[in-house]
Amino acid sequence: MRTMFGADVEALAGLGSSFVESAETLETARRQVDGIVATTGWVGPDAEEFRQDWSRRLAPALASCLGALRDNAEVLRRNAEDQARTSAADGGSVLDRGGEPGAGGDRSGDGGKDRPGNPDLSGHGPWVDVPPTIPLDDAALDPNMINQQGLGDCWLLAGLGAVARDDPQFIRDHMQLNADGTWTVTMYKDGDPVEITVEPEVAQDGVMDPSGNPSWASIYEKAxxxxxxxxxxxxxxxxxxxxxxxxxGATPSKTGEGNLSDLKDRLADGPVALGTEDEPSWWPFGDEVDDSRVVPNHAYIVDKVEERDGELKVHVINPWGPGAHLQDDGSDKVGDMWLTEKQYKENFDTVYAVPSTR
Incomplete structure (x- = not known):
């Protein structure tokens, strides 16, 4: 008897979506109960005991369930993608994310240390000299000053911009200009500091400021x-x-998109970046961007989540830089935008967050 291993890709994707929707329903219920418990006209020892039980035991238990639902939704999604790739290798439909910026990468290799000399340009040169001084004031560290160019490292620049937005002093504290003109950038490996010293020249295709000049982000990118x-x-x-x-050096989280109320809470706790859904031709089950202004399979910086025009909206920043970026298909991928919750959910599928360094 021949045993077959595998899965119905569409069913896995649908199950993952159900987990996300269930998590959102549970989160809404938790917030509603929070409000009712806090505002109900009930005083006395029994009321105090009940409220403490809710805040110390029941609410955290619900939060744990929320996390489990979102984590497992991500597992289901990844398994669906793996199954689709396996089917493609066996003659099924072909899936290719490799051409998209920041499509994913293996971070399990020989990482986490300083290396002598310059990194390999890998076709992204020539070298561009870095000015003797690089602005590090709050205006220079504004995420809108990041201008990604020919490298598919939006994932890195979105994380970097989100940290700079949350705590610009942290960036200043982790960049040191040395007497010989080199820069030392302090990064972290498994929570331990690692000093990376780089020469004052950067790749021409690397990140620059909006004027096309090397910036603090260029130094970090080279490090x-x-x-x-x-x-x-x-x-x-x-x-x-x-x-x-x-x-x-902190432990990050990676979950499904959730809702804007949840995103607002996460932003209050520290830097947040977002991953967009895929281009329409890649994923056949609706997991794709719907807004022509949004870059598919890309990372964005979360700047604000606040009430605007009577509803909660999120302001996201594209590491491509400010302004409109005209594409070959005629679409404009904009540098920043305000999105409603519906627009947010239609275009983003992953939230990356980390505790604040403040």
Whole structure:
């Protein structure tokens, strides 16, 4: 008897979506009960005991269930993708994310250390000299000053921009200009600091400021290329959770998109980056961007979540830089945008967060 292993990809994707929807329903219920418990006109020892039981035992238990639902939704999604790739290798439909910016990357290699000399340009040169001084004031560290160019490292730049937005002093404290003109950037490996010293020249295709000049992000990007293997190619593709861990030394989280109320809470706790859904031609079950302004399979910085025009909206920043970026298909991928909850859920599928360094 022949045993067959595998899965119905569409069914797995649908189950993952059900987990996400269930998590959102449970989160809404938890918030409603929170409000009722806090505002109900009930005083006395029994009331106090009940409220303490809710806040110390029941509410955390629900939060744990929420986390489990979101984590397992991500597992289901990844398994669906793996099954689809396996089917493609056996003659099924072909799935290709490799051409998209920041499509994913293996961070399990020879990373987490300083290396002598310059990292390999990997076709992203020539070298561009860094000015003797680089602005590090709050205006220079604004995420809108990041201008991703020819490298697919949006995952890194979104993480970097999110940290700079949350705590610009942290960036200043982790960049040191040395007497010989080199820069030392402090990153982290498994929570321990790692000093990466880089020469004052950066890849022409790497990140610049909106005027096309090397910036603090250019220095960090080059340090990351050394940290993750010694080549700019080593940072072409990845996840912002890996960026957060290497930049801050803290333990990041990676979950489904959730809702804007949840996103607002996460932003209050520290830096947040988002991953978009895929291009329409890649994933056949509706997991794709719906807004032509949004770059598919890309990472964005979360700037604000607040009430606007009577509803909660999120402001996201594209590491491509400010303004409109005209594409070959005629669409404009904008540098930043305000999105309603519906628009957010239609275009984003992953939240990367890390505790604040403040």
């Amino acid at each position: 990351a290329a050394e940290y993750w293997g010694g080549s700019y190619e080593d940072i072409d593709g990845g996840y912002s959770s890996d960026a957060f861990a290497a930049i801050t």
